[in-house]
Amino acid sequence: MNQTLLIETLPVREVLLRESLLGLRFWDDVTGKVVRDGLVVTAYSSKSPLRRIEAVVNRSGVYVLNGLPGLREVEFGVAPVSKATFKIEVIDAWRRFQPFLLTRDAPVKGIITSLDAAIESPPAASPGIPLYSTASRAVPAAMAVLRAELRDWKSGGDHKGDPARWAVVEARMWGGRIARGVADEKGLVALMFAYPAPLIHLLGSPPAISPPGAEGPALRDQQWPIEISARFDRLNPAPPFPGAPALPELTDVFSQSPATLWADTERQEDLSEVVLSFGRELVVRSVDRAANKARSVLFISAAGSPP
16 A cells, blocks of 8 residues: 655744844933933934934843844844944933933944943943933932032123033042032932931031041031032034034033133132032022122133133
8 A cells, every 4th residue: 555655844944133233321420220211212324314223122121222224234143243333322311311322333342331331441330321410400308419500601702601502510529439410401409319327527627527426417407618610612512414403422512622611600719519408409600709699600600711
């Protein structure tokens, strides 16, 4: 008896391994945590700003960019590795952090966690690219905040000044930086940080830190001297296309020159130290000596501004 052997042919499926070419992680100094939600991170080539790729965040808080224009074959390992330059736009949909741009080459080995991680060898040890609070961000409980509305003093002007967009303000105590902030398009800046340790002698040089059980002023009466400084170069970023937001490069923001903050509107005295009181927002303003009152703004002069 003849038997017929039936052979079923199964389809052969090809599996392509996809390698992510660009990953970024972001860090919030205020909370001391990796930012895993709320950010819209997109990449585009400066030659084709309308062709954008949005990052997907993974469980480790890494924003992964796949499908980058011109690198598809590299991504799937079917072409030799070649690099391309991309603009990376970072916008917080929840408006906690200032928006900005980064320019980076891809592919990048490892995760970008600092401004220089893509070019350093080995990359700098950092938990993530720093994010900077907006003035509208809610201040976390039991934290201090320093606020200012920065205005660019221009010689011959009407003493109102334009907003000092993207100016950087740093706060230090006993030589160590405790906070850094970036002004928004209106010149508004907010630095949020933990209150310093309680002091025994407010006028000490430097003030002594209270040991456990020591007598000292009540916490509600505590005050601390805070050193402040600024950087400002009148950045004027261009939008990638008409109607798009004009965001500054973060590396340009922190490459600005040292600037002068003014204690008075007459620019007779610069401002380098302020006093923080426990439980109170520290709002820094320039004083109008002629009118004997504080203005609502803090004046700043860029390096090389006319006296």
